[in-house]
Amino acid sequence: MLSKELSAFKLDHHFEALLVLATQEKPVTQNKLAELLQIDKSRTAVIVFDLEKRGLIQIQVNPNDRRQHYVSLSPTASTSIPHIEITIEKINQLAEAGIEQQKLSTFYEVSEMMQKNLLAKGA
Secondary structure, three states, X not given: OHHHHOHHHOOOOOHHHHHHHHOOOOOEXXXXXXXXXXXXXXXXXXXXXXXXXXXXXXXXXXXXXXEEEEEEEOHHHHHHHHHHHHHHHHHHHHHXXXXXXXXXXXXXXXXXXXXXXXXXXXX
């Protein structure tokens, strides 16, 4: 549903990378972005390449270590972030409609524990 709602942006599910970058106070390395997204470095490189090609992120080479690339949002992407966040909130409200807050809290707590278990096992 989120992909459908954000189809005008043609992000191919890469909106999460944009949202993560939007929370960063300064550009981050591709390796740090991979860590924040909890995906492998090669997948991150594909996402970064695609988003740069679309003009949604900017890449700067670290002058002190040319192997290191800093990634940040482009001005175009920065203006899109509020729309993405509003769309996510709208979908979350639809998904959570009619569910008691206690049940939602339990669901999120269990989901987080499952994620930690998988990360601990290197899955």
